[in-house]
Amino acid sequence: MNPSAFNSTVVPSPGGHSTSQPVHASAQAMPPPQSEILRITFFAGMAEAVGRRHLDMPWTGGSVEQLRAMLAAECPVIAPLLARSAVALAGVYAADQTVVPAGADVAIIPPVSGG
Amino acid sequence: MGIPHSNGDDFNCYRRRDGGNHEPLFVREPIDTQRVLAAVANDAAGANVLFVGTARGITDGVLTSGLEYEAHESMAADNLIQLRAEAVSRFSLAACAVVHRLGKIAVGEASIAIAVSGPHRHAAWRAAEWLMEQIKKQTPIWKCEYRPDGQREWSHPGSMPVGCASEEHEP
Incomplete structure (x- = not known):
């Protein structure tokens, strides 16, 4: 991705930068985001493509679909995987028409591969 | 590029208990x-089935080290608890346990263990x-495969997780 697109709003991911390190933080455990800010959490290949676990970005309101479009425009490298990913708000899957409130805890859930 | 783990203070998810099942859902x-x-x-069970998924050392001719x-531990925990309950109901089980390992694992080690017990073997299988x-298909857990040459790749097969809202709204 182009980090400069988010430079003014990115909150550095806590806890170092190695997947081999112990766990340090989660979307649920992070301090509450300020108003008008979305905290977006990425996982697995999406986090690797973005280059960070968490991203705080300004948000003036809109739907999940609009959030998808904004992320894809700001970070084209993730667009193909983003199109195959689900969006969760506060741990619950959200449809594209769902309104994303400012301050929401957003998780991008790419296709799963557990087991 | 290394990314910090997503869940740390979520450690309680490892130890979530419910409905008489006292096994952790996740272990490291x-x-x-x-x-x-x-x-x-x-005592009501006449069949006990244990499935253990292990890390393969080779997949389609490609070596894995x-x-x-x-x-997403809180969502995955919710999903596993829901699946366990559904399995008990759907197959008239006596009990059901699922433990998934997180973090790095070596070839041959178990990544998941599923145990069920029930009155009869067919339903248990x-x-x-x-x-x-x-x-x-649906639990938000992801696998990264490491190659002997140091390369690694996250696995994201198919489309959105089954059961998510967007997937359900697709035509």
Whole structure:
């Protein structure tokens, strides 16, 4: 991705930068985001493509679909995987028409591969 | 590029208990498979099935030196608890336990253990298979494959997780 697109709003991911390190933080455990800010959490290949676990970005309101479009425009490298990913708000899957409130805890859930 | 783990203060998710099942849902150490099997022991059961998924050293001719798993732990815990309950109901089980390992694992080590017990073997076999299929389709857990040359790749097969809102709204 182009980090400069988010430079003014990115909150550095806590806890170092190695997947081999112990766990340090989660979307649920992070301090509450300020108003008008979305905290977006990425996982697995999406986090690797973005280059960070968490991203705080300004948000003036809109739907999940609009959030998808904004992320894809700001970070084209993730667009193909983003199109195959689900969006969760506060741990619950959200449809594209769902309104994303400012301050929401957003998780991008790419296709799963557990087991 | 290394990314910090997503969940740390979520450690309680590892230890979530419910409905009489006292096994953790996630562990970062080797899974004690016999303990998982013992967790479903029940006087009403005539069949006990234990499935253990292990890390392959080769897939389609490509060598794998190890795996790494990560999860959205709170969502994955909710999903696993829901699947366990559904399995108990759908297959009339006596008990059901699922333990998934997270973090790095070596070839040959267990990544997941599923144990079920029930009155009869047919339902128990089917329940274990059904649970594994559902977990692979919908539980927000991801696998990264490490190659002997140091390369690694996260696995994101198919489309959105089954059961998510967007997937359900697709035509």
